[in-house]
Amino acid sequence: MPGVHQLRGVPYHVLEGSRPLELDLWLPKAEQARPVPLVLFVHGGSWRRGRRDDMGLRTRTWDPGPFARIAAAGCAVACVDYRLSGEATFPAPLDDLSAALRWLTLRSAELGIDTRRTVVWGESAGGHLAAHLALARTTPPLAGAVIWYAPSDLTTARGSYTPEDPTTPEALMLGAAPTTVPGRAQAASPLAQAHSSAPPFLLVHGNEDTLVSCSHSQSFAAALEKAGVPVELWTVVGADHGWHRLSDTQVDEIFTRSLAFALRLMA
Structure with a gap:
C-alpha cells in the first residue's frame, strides 16, 4: 500500500x-x-495455531489488508509471535507479548514509534492474551485494548465450554483441565484480574457466538465497570465467532469503529 513500509520476520526474542x-x-x-503510536496485534487460533499477521478469516481477502489500513491511519502496527500451547503453557504466551513490548520500547527511537501510546488489539485467543497484557502493569503502561470475541473466564462452564474437560483448547493452554488447577485457571482468566488502574477497553462480541459465549465479554465488561475502568461493550447482533454470518459491510464497520476507538486513545 502506498505510504506504508513493512518489516517482516524481525526476531524479537530468542528462547533457550x-x-x-x-x-x-x-x-x-x-x-x-x-x-x-503503536497497535500491538495478537492473533487468534485457540492458543494452538495461527499466524501473527492474520486478523481472522473475514479480513484475509482485504486489499489493502487490515494492518496496512491501520498504518495508513498514522500508526505503527506490530504483529507478534507467541509460544503456542504445544510449545509452552500459560503464562508463557503472555511473557512473550511482554518481551515484544520491551523490545519495541528499547528500539522506539530508531523505529520512530511511541510505545507510551500503545493499544493492544486481539481476536479470540489472541484477545484473551491481549486483555491480560492490558491488565498487566507493563512499562510503559498501555493506552487501551480492543478485544474481539475473546474468552475471559476459564473457571466456569459457558456455552459449549466445560472446565472439567482436559481436551479443550483452554485446558491445553493451561496444561491441565481447569477444574484440576483452579488457581492457575483463575490466574489465566482476565475476568478475575480486573483492577482500577487498567486502561480503557473496547469489547466486541457476537450475540450468537457458538465457540466463545458472548457472556464472557458481558461478564468482563461488568467486572471492568465495577473496578472503575472505562469500557465499551458492543454486542453484535447476529454474529457468530470470527464475524461469521455478517455481511462484508458489517465486518468493515466493526474494524473501522475499533480503529477509531484505538486512535482516540492514542491521540
Whole structure:
C-alpha cells in the first residue's frame, strides 16, 4: 500500500531450546512530526495455531489488508509471535507479548514509534492474551485494548465450554483441565484480574457466538465497570465467532469503529 513500509520476520526474542519469536511491522512511510503510536496485534487460533499477521478469516481477502489500513491511519502496527500451547503453557504466551513490548520500547527511537501510546488489539485467543497484557502493569503502561470475541473466564462452564474437560483448547493452554488447577485457571482468566488502574477497553462480541459465549465479554465488561475502568461493550447482533454470518459491510464497520476507538486513545 502506498505510504506504508513493512518489516517482516524481525526476531524479537530468542528462547533457550525454542524457536526464535518474530514480529512483523507496518510503519507509515511519510515523515512524522513526532513518533507514531503503536497497535500491538495478537492473533487468534485457540492458543494452538495461527499466524501473527492474520486478523481472522473475514479480513484475509482485504486489499489493502487490515494492518496496512491501520498504518495508513498514522500508526505503527506490530504483529507478534507467541509460544503456542504445544510449545509452552500459560503464562508463557503472555511473557512473550511482554518481551515484544520491551523490545519495541528499547528500539522506539530508531523505529520512530511511541510505545507510551500503545493499544493492544486481539481476536479470540489472541484477545484473551491481549486483555491480560492490558491488565498487566507493563512499562510503559498501555493506552487501551480492543478485544474481539475473546474468552475471559476459564473457571466456569459457558456455552459449549466445560472446565472439567482436559481436551479443550483452554485446558491445553493451561496444561491441565481447569477444574484440576483452579488457581492457575483463575490466574489465566482476565475476568478475575480486573483492577482500577487498567486502561480503557473496547469489547466486541457476537450475540450468537457458538465457540466463545458472548457472556464472557458481558461478564468482563461488568467486572471492568465495577473496578472503575472505562469500557465499551458492543454486542453484535447476529454474529457468530470470527464475524461469521455478517455481511462484508458489517465486518468493515466493526474494524473501522475499533480503529477509531484505538486512535482516540492514542491521540
